[in-house]
Amino acid sequence: MKHKEESIWGLFLVPIGKLIEWKTIMIDTYEDYQHINRLGWAQGVSKGWKATSTFGTKELQHSKDLLDPNNWIPWEKVKSVLCLASGGGQQGPLFASLGYNVTVVDFSPEQLAQDQQVADEHGFKIELIESDILDLSLLYGRHFDLVYQPLSAHHVPDVRHVYREVVKVLSPNGYYFVSHWNPIFFQLPLSDESVQWDGKAYRLVRAQKSGELVHCKWETDNGDKIAICHFIHTLSDLIGGLCDLGFVIHHFDEPKGGNRCADPESLEHIASFFPLTFNIFCSKPQTWMK
Numbered sequence: 430m431k432h433k434e435e436s437i438w439g440l441f442l443v444p445i446g447k448l449i450e451w452k453t454i455m456i457d458t459y460e461d462y463q464h465i466n467r468l469g470w471a472q473g474v475s476k477g478w479k480a481t482s483t484f485g486t487k488e489l490q491h492s493k494d495l496l497d498p499n500n501w502i503p504w505e506k507v508k509s510v511l512c513l514a515s516g517g518g519q520q521g522p523l524f525a526s527l528g529y530n531v532t533v534v535d536f537s538p539e540q541l542a543q544d545q546q547v548a549d550e551h552g553f554k555i556e557l558i559e560s561d562i563l564d565l566s567l568l569y570g571r572h573f574d575l576v577y578q579p580l581s582a583h584h585v586p587d588v589r590h591v592y593r594e595v596v597k598v599l600s601p602n603g604y605y606f607v608s609h610w611n612p613i614f615f616q617l618p619l620s621d622e623s624v625q626w627d628g629k630a631y632r633l634v635r636a637q638k639s640g641e642l643v644h645c646k647w648e649t650d651n652g653d654k655i656a657i658c659h660f661i662h663t664l665s666d667l668i669g670g671l672c673d674l675g676f677v678i679h680h681f682d683e684p685k686g687g688n689r690c691a692d693p694e695s696l697e698h699i700a701s702f703f704p705l706t707f708n709i710f711c712s713k714p715q716t717w718m719k
């Protein structure tokens with residue numbers, strides 16, 4: 430399946446025989462970015478990134494607060510939950526601990542295995558489905574009361590496509606909770622491109638254009654090289670895309686935070702200039718006109 434007429438070039442980690450090397454490759458199909466990102470997440474799990482660290486008893490005692498800090502979800506109206514791109518043993522187990530029927534979709538088998546591990550440890554039943562969020566056809570014909578999507582749409586080239594898939598599996602009057610990175614964050618230079626902070630201000634080195642590939646690669650403290658494709662999405666697509674499809678937006682919030690005294694270029698410091706993320710809570714009308 431072609432994503433764009435023109436191809437996007439980038440420098441990525443790719444497997445060459447048994448070795449993994451930096452190589453310039455062309456991203457012109459969904460399969461290409463999928464391959465790179467799945468590899469990246471597998472590496473993330475083996476290295477124990479935060480997004481791959483499972484929740485335990487401590488977090489499971491505060492499930493509602495962690496999932497819904499602003500009290501947006503009408504919990505009594507929800508029975509079935511679809512956690513989208515939420516592998517890692519976090520959101521799925523939190524919902525399961527509250528007694529909900531939970532399905533987790535993620536395209537990383539390693540991330541899904543983390544959910545299975547937490548489910549086994551705590552006696553939860555969680556349905557795990559390995560799939561790309563751009564293709565929820567395995568779920569067509571089923572309808573969930575709540576679709577819950579943590580930060581993840583920046584991993585796919587087309588956020589409106591994700592929204593169209595969500596509509597298909599959401600019950601009439603069903604709710605959609607989605608968190609997004611602020612697109613400005615991806616306009617900053619990457620660490621290998623140039624400095625972000627010039628001593629007085631942050632510098633933006635790329636335009637805010639939907640589908641713009643940010644080839645994020647970095648080196649961990651022990652020298653491991655990691656690459657995962659990120660894509661910029663404009664606010665028109667991230668927020669307007671929901672409105673255009675007929676979703677009703679009930680709540681919107683930009684988590685506060687940030688500290689001007691923190692180390693420049695740290696997330697805390699950047700967050701004192703603009704919100705790093707935002708959350709949207711919306712619903713699909715009973716009568717779907719689109």
Ligand SMILES: C[S@@+](CC[C@H](N)C(=O)[O-])C[C@H]1O[C@@H](n2cnc3c(N)ncnc32)[C@H](O)[C@@H]1O
Nearest residue numbers: 480514515516517535536537540561562581584
């Ligand atoms: C930042 S993590 C978010 C979930 C994690 N539980 C957390 O709270 O940090 C992003 C997740 O999205 C998944 N993912 C990335 N691209 C995906 C895609 N195209 N389809 C399905 N899952 C995807 C990754 O495997 C990863 O588990």
